[in-house]
Amino acid sequence: xxxxxxxxxxxxxxxxxxxxxxxxxxxxxxxxxxxxxxxxxxxxxxxxxxxxxxxxxxxxxxxxxxxxxxxxxxxxxxxxxxxxxxxxxxxxxxxxxxxxxxxxxxxxxxxxxxxxxxxxxxxxxxxxxxxxxxxxxxxxxxxxxxxxxxxxxxxxxxxxxxxxxxxxxxxxxxxxxxxxxxxxxxxxxxxxxxxxxxxxxxxxxxxxxxxxxxxxxxxxxxxxxxxxxxxxxxxxxxxxxxxxxxxxxxxxxxxxxxxxxxxxxxxxxxxxxxxxxxxxxxxxxxxxxxxxxxxxxxxxxxxxxxxxxxxxxxxxxxxxxxxxxxxxxxxxxxxxxxxxxxxxxxxxxxxxxxxxxxxxx
Amino acid sequence: xxxxxxxxxxxxxxxxxxxxxxxxxxxxxxxxxxxxxxxxxxxxxxxxxxxxxxxxxxxxxxxxxxxxxxxxxxxxxxxxxxxxxxxxxxxxxxxxxxxxxxxxxxxxxxxxxxxxxxxxxxxxxxxxxxxxxxxxxxxxxxxxxxxxxxxxxxxxxxxxxxxxxxxxxxxxxxxxxxxxxxxxxxxxxxxxxxxxxxxxxxxxxxxxxxxxxxxxxxxxxxxxxxxxxxxxxxxxxxxxxxxxxxxxxxxxxxxxxxxxxxxxxxxxxxxxxx
Amino acid sequence: xxxxxxxxxxxxxxxxxxxxxxxxxxxxxxxxxxxxxxxxxxxxxxxxxxxxxxxxxxxxxxxxxxxxxxxxxxxxxxxxxxxxxxxxxxxxxxxxxxxxxxxxxxxxxxxxxxxxxxxxxxxxxxxxxxxxxxxxxxxxxxxxxxxxxxxxxxxxxxxxxxxxxxxxxxxxxxxxxxxxxxxxxxxxxxxxxxxxxxxxxxxxxxxxxxxxxxxxxxxxxxxxxxxxxxxxxxxxxxxxxxxxxxxxxxxxxxxxxxxxxxxxxxxxxxxxxxxxxxxxxxxxxxxxxxxxxxxx
Numbered sequence: 068x069x070x071x072x073x074x075x076x077x078x079x080x081x082x083x084x085x086x087x088x089x090x091x092x093x094x095x096x097x098x099x100x101x102x103x104x105x106x107x108x109x110x111x112x113x114x115x116x117x118x119x120x121x122x123x124x125x126x127x128x129x130x131x132x133x134x135x136x137x138x139x140x141x142x143x144x145x146x147x148x149x150x151x152x153x154x155x156x157x158x159x160x161x162x163x164x165x166x167x168x169x170x171x172x173x174x175x176x177x178x179x180x181x182x183x184x185x186x187x188x189x190x191x192x193x194x195x196x197x198x199x200x201x202x203x204x205x206x207x208x209x210x211x212x213x214x215x216x217x218x219x220x221x222x223x224x225x226x227x228x229x230x231x232x233x234x235x236x237x238x239x240x241x242x243x244x245x246x247x248x249x250x251x252x253x254x255x256x257x258x259x260x261x262x263x264x265x266x267x268x269x270x271x272x273x274x275x276x277x278x279x280x281x282x283x284x285x286x287x288x289x290x291x292x293x294x295x296x297x298x299x300x301x302x303x304x305x306x307x308x309x310x311x312x313x314x315x316x317x318x319x320x321x322x323x324x325x326x327x328x329x330x331x332x333x334x335x336x337x338x339x340x341x342x343x344x345x346x347x348x349x350x351x352x353x354x355x356x357x358x359x360x361x362x363x364x365x366x367x368x369x370x371x372x373x374x375x376x377x378x379x380x381x382x383x384x385x386x387x388x389x390x391x392x393x394x395x396x397x398x399x400x401x402x403x404x405x406x407x408x409x410x411x412x413x414x415x416x417x418x419x420x421x422x423x424x425x426x427x428x
Numbered sequence: 429x430x431x432x433x434x435x436x437x438x439x440x441x442x443x444x445x446x447x448x449x450x451x452x453x454x455x456x457x458x459x460x461x462x463x464x465x466x467x468x469x470x471x472x473x474x475x476x477x478x479x480x481x482x483x484x485x486x487x488x489x490x491x492x493x494x495x496x497x498x499x500x501x502x503x504x505x506x507x508x509x510x511x512x513x514x515x516x517x518x519x520x521x522x523x524x525x526x527x528x529x530x531x532x533x534x535x536x537x538x539x540x541x542x543x544x545x546x547x548x549x550x551x552x553x554x555x556x557x558x559x560x561x562x563x564x565x566x567x568x569x570x571x572x573x574x575x576x577x578x579x580x581x582x583x584x585x586x587x588x589x590x591x592x593x594x595x596x597x598x599x600x601x602x603x604x605x606x607x608x609x610x611x612x613x614x615x616x617x618x619x620x621x622x623x624x625x626x627x628x629x630x631x632x633x634x635x636x637x638x639x640x641x642x643x644x645x646x647x648x649x650x651x652x653x654x655x656x657x658x659x660x661x662x663x664x665x666x667x668x669x670x671x672x673x674x675x676x677x678x679x680x681x682x683x684x685x686x687x688x689x690x691x692x693x694x695x696x697x698x699x700x701x702x
Numbered sequence: 703x704x705x706x707x708x709x710x711x712x713x714x715x716x717x718x719x720x721x722x723x724x725x726x727x728x729x730x731x732x733x734x735x736x737x738x739x740x741x742x743x744x745x746x747x748x749x750x751x752x753x754x755x756x757x758x759x760x761x762x763x764x765x766x767x768x769x770x771x772x773x774x775x776x777x778x779x780x781x782x783x784x785x786x787x788x789x790x791x792x793x794x795x796x797x798x799x800x801x802x803x804x805x806x807x808x809x810x811x812x813x814x815x816x817x818x819x820x821x822x823x824x825x826x827x828x829x830x831x832x833x834x835x836x837x838x839x840x841x842x843x844x845x846x847x848x849x850x851x852x853x854x855x856x857x858x859x860x861x862x863x864x865x866x867x868x869x870x871x872x873x874x875x876x877x878x879x880x881x882x883x884x885x886x887x888x889x890x891x892x893x894x895x896x897x898x899x900x901x902x903x904x905x906x907x908x909x910x911x912x913x914x915x916x917x918x919x920x921x922x923x924x925x926x927x928x929x930x931x932x933x934x935x936x937x938x939x940x941x942x943x944x945x946x947x948x949x950x951x952x953x954x955x956x957x958x959x960x961x962x963x964x965x966x967x968x969x970x971x972x973x974x975x976x977x978x979x980x981x982x983x984x985x986x987x988x989x990x991x992x993x994x995x996x997x998x
Binding site: 436439440442443446447449450451452453454456457460468469470471472473514515516518519521522523526527528529530531538541543544545546547548549550551552553554555556559571572574575577580605630633634636637640641651652655656659660666669670672673676677680681683684685688691692695696697 | 706707708711712714715716718719721722723724725726728729730731732733734736737740748751795798799801803809810811812813814815816818819820821822823824826827828829830831833835836838841870873874875878879881882927930931933934937938941942954957958961962967970971974975977978981982985
């Protein structure tokens with residue numbers, strides 16, 4: 068089922084939680100609502116569920132406007148952060164609950180609940196109470212309960228944030244597997260960009276109740292529309308350098324320590340209108356060179372090897388710079404080195420933070 | 429000599445002495461209630477009667493209609509407890525799960541009225557009940573007591589501690605408000621409900637001033653009222669008086685011993701909130 | 703489900719609230735107002751519910767009534783006798799129970815038993831314990847060479863008897879609440895103080911007492927309010943009399959007497975309102991003192 072939000076706005080008293088949201092979610096896709104806490108992603112999900120009613124705008128499921136339709140009639144399933152399993156009912160009773168509400172005959176309800184339990188691989192736990200299950204198992208029960216009535220839309224509210232790191236990876240893959248097996252349109256709320264990148268067909272990045280960017284996850288990573296998106300996607304985060312544009316000398320000058328920077332070849336400096344721009348360079352797109360060959364010069368302040376990568380931090384004057392280098396690089400704290408950058412991977416943002424790389428090349 | 433052991437011994441001595449002070453009146457009551465008349469007034473007192481005389485209970489039962497009193501007490505206790513549970517569950521649900529105009533004002537207003545001592549309400553309530561023609565009827569003993577602001581407050585607090593997501597989940601699962609209340613909230617709030625029911629049952633069983641005022645005939649008296657009139661009649665026949673007292677006191681002690689966890693938890697919670 | 707109240711949700715809430723509100727409205731809220739009005743009925747025909755005259759007569763009457771002042775005096779003596787004694791003893795027992803001992807639950811259970819029992823029934827039991835010739839209390843006091851005391855018939859001893867009974871009855875409730883308060887104190891304070899070398903006595907004075915002050919405050923308010931309303935004990939202990947020569951006449955007994963024995967509804971209402979105001983003022987004073995001295 069296709070889901071559309073048109074001009075949707077939601078206020079709590081005077082606080083605007085979601086402002087003028089316009090998106091279309093295609094049938095059968097898994098879309099992540101991503102953003103920092105308080106960005107409006109959970110509110111958006113609750114609006115879709117019908118638990119909140121928008122102050123303005125339309126919510127359209129398929130070709131039907133559902134604003135006034137109560138949650139129980141929206142044909143949705145939902146999984147909550149704390150799972151919200153009924154603690155006094157067995158796993159089987161929990162999964163059967165939505166069917167009982169629809170007055171499905173008991174035999175059929177039990178059969179469908181068991182099938183669903185097998186799909187999420189908890190068929191052996193049916194007699195237990197939620198309190199006797201691990202976090203991952205509770206999560207599976209919650210998914211089964213959400214899916215058992217064959218909804219047209221599945222809503223997941225930070226479903227992985229109560230799990231430990233290893234389980235989170237496992238459940239992430241499970242959710243993707245189940246979603247693809249069932250082929251249901253799914254909306255997944257998370258604050259974790261890595262989670263969103265790994266699981267979704269599309270990512271909707273929100274901040275302060277407004278859409279920042281809505282596209283494939285890799286597209287957001289490669290073509291962030293503004294500094295917020297660039298900073299939010301990727302870990303370790305992107306380096307942002309504030310520079311002044313000196314059109315006569317054809318130089319960029321770092322604001323923090325007045326170090327001059329070589330201008331990337333592709334950049335036509337004359338087309339820049341602002342006096343000040345921001346350069347965004349991801350840590351993996353920087354590399355170490357000799358002092359005079361580098362676009363930047365800095366002193367190594369920190370070296371950390373994690374698994375297959377070595378992360379270093381360097382000080383360009385006062386400005387910190389994060390760089391990922393091959394682990395066999397000979398380097399130590401205090402070394403003065405040059406840094407080169409893969410020029411076609413540099414993002415340029417104007418003084419308001421908008422990405423202007425496209426216009427400049 | 430170990431200083432710790434010495435102070436431990438001191439603590440135990442104090443606690444045991446204190447416990448005896450608490451228990452002795454009850455033991456004394458039971459002992460007296462089973463004694464033959466000639467062993468009641470004796471010095472030094474005789475703790476174990478030479479023969480256990482269950483007769484005293486039958487005799488007390490014969491002199492005053494204790495059977496009827498007991499029946500009345502049971503009817504009043506059960507009905508007012510059940511009634512209070514129902515009104516409390518419904519009201520606490522509204523206060524904890526429904527957004528409505530004036531909710532907070534109404535709730536604070538109700539809490540505020542708890543300040544007024546019950547004695548102030550006594551006289552107008554008596555007039556109201558006599559206008560309704562309920563004096564000396566079960567209605568007068570039960571109806572005014574089937575709603576309690578304190579109980580609503582207690583249950584509302586408990587309901588608030590149940591995650592909101594359960595309400596949402598049930599809503600999405602297609603569960604109506606009313607059904608959600610009875611099939612999810614009520615089972616989950618069982619500990620709080622048991623506490624409320626027990627405190628109510630104890631209060632109702634032991635209530636005195638109110639049943640004294642709204643009953644006239646012997647047939648409508650509850651146990652405590654019956655006991656005081658019996659005490660005026662039986663005067664100094666202490667073995668019979670103690671038998672009557674035991675009939676009132678023992679059921680509540682037994683109820684308490686079995687369900688003390690709920691009573692103590694409920695009371696502890698009300699104290700911390702205060 | 704909604705975040706904002708609507709007309710529909712308000713109607714629904716009223717439906718859920720209606721049983722409770724009907725009862726509370728008729729038997730709790732209406733009588734508060736009615737009672738206030740009745741206290742000004744100086745000439746009232748209860749049988750036909752007709753008021754012939756309104757005025758301050760009732761208040762003037764009780765202000766001039768020696769019995770009312772005696773009842774006030776006795777009630778104050780009772781409150782002053784019961785509240786501090788009960789708080790000190792129950793705090794002591796709660797502290798003992800809060801140490802690392804066996805059978806803690808068992809002791810707690812025993813101390814709480816009197817609380818669940820009928821005031822009337824235990825008062826009659828205590829009537830027997832207080833018996834001058836054959837009562838348990840005089841028997842035990844005899845071991846210490848104390849001559850038999852006429853607990854319930856000597857006007858000088860009637861009030862002490864009432865106080866002993868009430869302290870005994872209410873101890874368990876206070877102990878439970880003190881224990882809950884003590885368990886609420888974070889153990890790390892004690893560990894930190896111990897590391898700093900504070901003695902047990904110092905820890906008690908500087909950690910337990912201040913951190914327990916909200917609990918003590920709550921208990922003292924509840925005990926004072928309840929003590930002002932003492933009635934059942936008097937009625938049962940002295941067998942339907944307010945003690946020998948009115949020595950245990952309390953305010954609620956006075957109200958009961960005017961209302962139920964003399965059928966003076968106006969006077970009884972006025973006395974009830976005066977009691978309410980006294981309790982209210984006491985609570986306000988306590989709240990004021992509490993604000994300055996309770997450490998939250």
